[in-house]
Every structure is written in C-alpha cells, then in structure tokens.
Amino acid sequence: xxxxxxxxxxxxxxxxxxxxxxxxxxxxxxxxxxxxxxxxxxxxxxxxxxxxxxxxxxxxxxxxxxxxxxxxxxxxxxxxxxxxxxxxxxxxxxxxxxxxxxxxxxxxxxxxxxxxxxxxxxxxxxxxxxxxxxxxxxxxxxxxxxxxxxxxxxxxxxxxxxxxxxxxxxxxxxxxxxxxxxxxxxxxxxxxxxxxxxxxxxxxxxxxxxxxxxxxxxxxxxxxxxxxxxxxxxxx
Amino acid sequence: xxxxxxxxxxxxxxxxxxxxxxxxxxxxxxxxxxxxxxxxxxxxxxxxxxxxxxxxxxxxxxxxxxxxxxxxxxxxxxxxxxxxxxxxxxxxxxxxxxxxxxxxxxxxxxxxxxxxxxxxxxxxxxxxxxxxxxxxxxxxxxxxxxxxxxxxxxxxxxxxxxxxxxxxxxxxxxxxxxxxxxxxxxxxxxxxxxxxxxxxxxxxxxxxxxxxxxxxxxxxxxxxxxxxxxxxxxxxxxxxxxxxxxxxxxxxxxxxxxxxxxxxxxxxxxxxxxxxxxxxxxxxxxxxxxxxxxxxxxxxxxxxxxxxxxxxxxxxxxxxxxxxxxxxxxxxxxxxxxxxxxxxxxxxxxxxxxxxxxxxxxxxxxxxxxxxxxxxxxxxxxxxxxxxxxxxxxxxxxxxxxxxxxxxxxxxxxxxxx
Numbered sequence: 001x002x003x004x005x006x007x008x009x010x011x012x013x014x015x016x017x018x019x020x021x022x023x024x025x026x027x028x029x030x031x032x033x034x035x036x037x038x039x040x041x042x043x044x045x046x047x048x049x050x051x052x053x054x055x056x057x058x059x060x061x062x063x064x065x066x067x068x069x070x071x072x073x074x075x076x077x078x079x080x081x082x083x084x085x086x087x088x089x090x091x092x093x094x095x096x097x098x099x100x101x102x103x104x105x106x107x108x109x110x111x112x113x114x115x116x117x118x119x120x121x122x123x124x125x126x127x128x129x130x131x132x133x134x135x136x137x138x139x140x141x142x143x144x145x146x147x148x149x150x151x152x153x154x155x156x157x158x159x160x161x162x163x164x165x166x167x168x169x170x171x172x173x174x175x176x177x178x179x180x181x182x183x184x185x186x187x188x189x190x191x192x193x194x195x196x197x198x199x200x201x202x203x204x205x206x207x208x209x210x211x212x213x214x215x216x217x218x219x220x221x222x223x224x225x226x227x228x229x230x231x232x233x234x235x236x
Numbered sequence: 237x238x239x240x241x242x243x244x245x246x247x248x249x250x251x252x253x254x255x256x257x258x259x260x261x262x263x264x265x266x267x268x269x270x271x272x273x274x275x276x277x278x279x280x281x282x283x284x285x286x287x288x289x290x291x292x293x294x295x296x297x298x299x300x301x302x303x304x305x306x307x308x309x310x311x312x313x314x315x316x317x318x319x320x321x322x323x324x325x326x327x328x329x330x331x332x333x334x335x336x337x338x339x340x341x342x343x344x345x346x347x348x349x350x351x352x353x354x355x356x357x358x359x360x361x362x363x364x365x366x367x368x369x370x371x372x373x374x375x376x377x378x379x380x381x382x383x384x385x386x387x388x389x390x391x392x393x394x395x396x397x398x399x400x401x402x403x404x405x406x407x408x409x410x411x412x413x414x415x416x417x418x419x420x421x422x423x424x425x426x427x428x429x430x431x432x433x434x435x436x437x438x439x440x441x442x443x444x445x446x447x448x449x450x451x452x453x454x455x456x457x458x459x460x461x462x463x464x465x466x467x468x469x470x471x472x473x474x475x476x477x478x479x480x481x482x483x484x485x486x487x488x489x490x491x492x493x494x495x496x497x498x499x500x501x502x503x504x505x506x507x508x509x510x511x512x513x514x515x516x517x518x519x520x521x522x523x524x525x526x527x528x529x530x531x532x533x534x535x536x537x538x539x540x541x542x543x544x545x546x547x548x549x550x551x552x553x554x555x556x557x558x559x560x561x562x563x564x565x566x567x568x569x570x571x572x573x574x575x576x577x578x579x580x581x582x583x584x585x586x587x588x589x590x591x592x593x594x595x596x597x598x599x600x601x602x603x604x605x606x607x608x609x610x611x612x613x614x615x616x617x618x619x620x621x622x623x624x625x626x627x628x629x630x631x632x633x634x635x636x637x638x639x640x641x642x643x644x645x646x647x648x649x650x651x652x653x654x
Binding site (some may be wrong): 085 | 250258542543544545546548552
C-alpha cells in the first residue's frame with residue numbers, strides 16, 4: 001500500500017442541473033501523505049469544504065476518483081461509505097455537533113458503541129482519551145454545560161478515540177476565541193505528531209493555517225497553490 | 237444475540253429515553269393524549285361490555301333464559317300443538333349436562349283472563365315452581381302475596397292485576413284453546429303479584445303451576461319449552477352444542493340471541509356506533525403523534541446529519557426513533573391503563589346504579605333489560621384494543637416520519653440551523 005492516505009484524481013463536483021450548475025471543484029488533484037497535516041484554505045465558495053466532504057465520503061464526486069487509505073470511494077455503496085467513515089475517518093465539525101443528551105464521556109463512547117465495542121472497554125478507552133486531552137473533570141457533563149472550547153475538545157476526543165487513519169476538521173476554530181483556538185491547535189498538533197494521525201482541515205483562520213504542515217489554497221474550485229510549510233507556527 | 241448488538245441496543249435506549257425529555261412539555265402532551273384516549277376507550281368499552289352482559293343476563297333471567305329446547309316448528313309458529321313430549325324427564329336429562337346451572341320446563345297458552353267485571357288477553361305460563369327459580373328471576377320479582385303456593389294459585393303481573401282490578405285471593409278465570417282444539421279453562425285464585433318493571437311483562441303475563449296448565453289445556457306430560465341456564469354467558473355456546481349432541485333430531489335448540497334477536501341487534505348497533513367514536517378519537521390522537529415525530533425529525537435534522545456523518549446507518553437512527561416511540565407509547569398507555577383499570581376496579585366493587593344517576597332511569601332501564609346496578613366487564617378486546625391501536629399508530633408515525641432520514645444527505649443536514 002502506498003504512503004498516501006488521501007488521493008484525489010481530477011476530482012470535479014458540480015451542484016445543480018445544467019441550467020444553474022455550480023462547479024464547486026474542477027479537476028482537482030490532491031494527495032495527502034500519512035502523517036501530514038494539510039490545511040485547505042481559500043475564500044468562501046472556493047471548494048475547500050466540498051473537497052473535505054469528498055475526502056470524508058460524505059459526498060460523491062461528479063467526476064474523478066477519491067481514494068482513502070487505499071479504498072476507492074467511488075466504488076463504495078452508501079453502507080460501505082458509512083462503514084468507512086465509522087472505522088477510518090474522524091470528524092470534527094465547526095459547530096461541535098455532539099449528541100446533546102449524552103455526557104462528554106458518553107459522546108466519546110457513542111462512536112465506539114456504533115463499532116460494537118464492549119461497554120467496559122469503551123468506557124475505559126473514552127475515559128483514557130478524555131484524560132489525555134485534559135477533560136477528565138468534565139466527563140459527566142452534557143454539551144450544554146460545556147464551553148465552546150470544551151465541546152470542541154470533546155469532539156476531538158470522539159474523533160480520535162477510534163484511532164482513525166484520517167482526521168477531518170471543518171472550520172474547527174470558527175466558533176472559538178483566539179486563546180481557545182490555540183489550545184485546540186496544540187491538541188491537534190499533539191495528535192498529529194504523537195499519534196501520527198493524518199489531518200486535513202478546511203479553514204479561513206490564518207492561525208490554523210499557520211499550524212498545518214502544508215497549506216493548500218483553493219480558489220474557484222481549483223488549487224491555486226500547495227506549499228509545504230517549512231516552519232509551522234508551533235516551531236517558531 | 238451478540239454482545240455487541242446488546243451494547244448498541246443499550247445505547248439506543250439511553251439516547252432515545254433522554255431524547256424524550258429534551259422537550260418534556262411536548263412529550264407529556266403527546267403521552268397525555270395517548271393516556272387520555274387509552275383511559276377513555278378502555279373504560280368506555282369495559283362499561284359497554286359490562287352493560288351488554290348485564291342486559292343479556294337481565295333479559296334472559298327475566299324471560300327466556302340462556303337456551304331453550306323446543307319443538308322444531310314452535311319458535312317460528314308458536315302453536316299449542318308444537319310441544320315437547322315428556323318434558324319433565326327431558327328437563328331432568330338436560331339439567332345433568334356439564335355447564336348447565338339449571339333447567340326448567342314451561343308450557344304456555346294465550347288466553348282470555350277474566351274477572352267478574354273485566355277481561356284481558358294474556359300469556360299463561362305453566363311452570364315448575366321450584367325449577368323455575370333456577371332459570372328465571374320472575375319468582376324473585378314478587379311484590380305481594382306468595383309465589384305459587386298451591387295448584388290453583390296464579391302469580392300475575394302488577395299491571396295486569398290493576399287492569400283486571402283484582403288483588404290477592406281474588407278469583408281469575410282463564411279461558412283459551414287446548415292442545416287438541418278443545419276449550420282450555422282454569423279457575424284460579426290470585427296467590428301472588430309480581431312487578432318486574434318491564435311493562436309488557438307486568439301487563440300480560442301470569443304464571444301457574446305446570447301440572448295445572450297441562451291438565452286444563454289437554455297437554456298431558458307435554459311442554460312447549462325447556463329453559464336452560466348456563467353457568468355463565470361465555471358458556472352458552474358450549475352448553476347449547478352439548479344439548480344438541482345429546483338430543484334427537486326432533487328438537488330444536490335455540491340460544492338467547494335467536495330467542496330475542498332484538499337484544500343482540502341493539503347491542504350490535506350500540507357497539508358499532510361506539511366503535512366509530514373510539515376510532516375517531518384514536519385517529520385524532522394518532523395525528524398528534526405523527527405531528528410530534530415530524531417535529532422531532534425536523535428539529536433534529538442537523539443531529540441526524542452528524543450521526544450519519546460519523547458512520548451511523550439510517551436504519552439505526554430509525555431504530556432509535558422507534559425506541560423513542562415505544563417509550564412514549566409505553567408512558568401514555570401505562571398511565572391510561574392505570575387510570576382506567578383503577579376506575580374499573582373500583583366500579584367492579586360498587587357498580588353503577590342508574591337510579592341514583594337520574595330520576596326515572598329505573599323504569600327506562602327495566603324496559604331495556606338494563607340491570608339496576610351495572611358492573612364493568614372485562615374482555616381482552618376492551619383492554620387491549622386502544623393501547624394496541626395507539627401503539628401501532630405511534631410506531632407507524634415514528635417509522636413514517638423517519639423514512640425522511642433515507643433522503644437526508646449528511647452534508648446538507650449539517651448545514652441546517654439548530
């Protein structure tokens with residue numbers, strides 16, 4: 001198997017019909033190697049979220065192919081895509097999107113329960129991840145009782161507890177202040193460096209871009225620039 | 237079932253249960269609707285079933301009893317000559333069958349009932365005074381005098397006594413046609429007066445000892461009917477079958493509903509009209525349940541999008557909504573059943589006295605064979621129908637509205653506002 005976790009070949013995504021077609025992506029080639037942290041940047045409508053959704057198997061390309069961890073997503077059924085998302089991809093959303101009726105630890109357990117992990121084992125793993133992320137004291141609280149930063153950290157815990165090969169974060173700092181954003185980025189950095197989890201983020205936020213090891217700038221559905229950061233922000 | 241399947245089900249139950257209480261007011265309103273409809277329908281149906289049992293029992297105890305054995309022609313053409321031979325012996329035979337609480341022979345004749353001053357037509361029943369008590373409540377309706385103390389005594393209805401202007405000890409002549417066309421005549425003394433409350437019965441019926449009527453009307457040992465009381469209303473069909481199997485082809489066995497079809501028809505009409513009302517109520521509540529689940533699915537579109545995005549299958553989310561539906565139904569149906577069964581349990585002890593509810597109800601009740609004190613009746617249908625219908629409606633509402641999940645694309649759902 002190649003060292004590539006993500007490989008998009010000439011990916012096009014068109015929304016709408018022929019009359020009012022919106023070409024969100026136009027023949028994009030995009031690859032992410034294992035252990036990279038790629039930040040997809042660009043103005044609104046540039047196609048960064050669309051690309052992220054295609055890589056995460058949440059959407060299908062109109063043309064071109066998407067391969068994640070060796071699996072060509074175009075060939076997968078909806079059920080197989082669900083399974084891939086459950087076992088190989090971790091998601092962190094802009095609006096946290098935790099299950100509101102579950103406590104922090106239950107939210108982290110939830111995804112393992114979907115995987116069929118035994119109750120005792122999943123509780124142990126959930127508590128362990130929360131502890132590693134410095135969230136052990138808020139494990140029993142529900143999302144409504146947590147700050148935005150805490151909720152996003154719980155969402156990160158949920159995303160990594162299944163040890164995915166790929167972590168996708170869509171505007172993860174959009175609802176956070178600068179200090180909390182830096183805390184979150186430090187967390188993602190640790191996950192990327194210490195656990196070797198490949199990360200792709202879509203962001204407007206220069207602070208986030210500054211922490212990624214690679215910055216991919218999209219404009220009008222095409223990659224305008226793709227640069228490896230020689231000295232990410234945390235190295236400064 | 238695998239351990240992992242159990243683990244996932246446990247999660248669904250927790251999430252589903254807590255989701256119910258995200259909007260407690262809505263949950264209570266919907267569960268309250270289910271509870272109200274359940275309680276109302278279960279209670280009303282039980283009262284209906286009880287009233288029907290009471291009506292059948294009252295009517296049969298007063299006049300026809302549960303089952304009768306007759307000459308094959310007598311029911312359709314009640315002529316004097318269509319008799320059952322050796323009625324006493326046959327009665328004895330029938331009374332020994334399983335499920336039979338009592339059996340009694342009756343002969344009867346339409347006759348002119350006369351005093352010195354007045355005459356009225358009426359029906360003369362020749363009864364075995366002791367056996368009659370086993371199949372009929374007529375002896376219990378004695379209001380004055382004694383119930384057939386001697387062979388020449390008559391037991392007559394109160395209204396008839398008033399119309400004939402006679403009282404206890406007065407003479408009464410009965411004149412009719414005997415079995416072979418001869419003149420049937422009896423000279424009787426009024427030994428007792430009964431008052432059933434049922435106008436027709438009190439106005440036109442007299443009872444005399446069976447042997448007196450047989451002798452006066454040339455009937456020999458023949459009778460017109462053998463009345464049979466079953467142990468219970470539910471045992472009637474079995475008892476009737478065993479009588480048919482026991483007797484020869486020269487007899488006809490009739491059940492209460494064939495003897496008094498008007499009672500059964502009345503019950504059927506009442507049942508159908510009540511069922512229409514119940515179904516309307518249940519449909520209204522079902523719409524409220526559908527509305528609740530539509531709101532739930534619309535409000536939680538974003539959450540469902542997230543669940544789909546992290547790898548939960550639409551069928552699993554639909555399953556979770558089904559668990560919510562079952563939980564909501566269980567709350568409502570349990571409360572409804574608890575209320576209904578408590579009231580029914582209490583009324584089973586005390587009964588409902590129509591006479592105490594409104595003035596004049598006693599007379600109306602008696603004329604329609606409604607018992608003075610009515611008790612709710614239990615049947616599987618009366619208790620299970622409403623919860624079962626609402627359960628299906630709740631599951632159907634949850635399933636129908638959750639079908640929308642199959643069309644939800646997680647990307648679109650995640651963009652919706654909370």
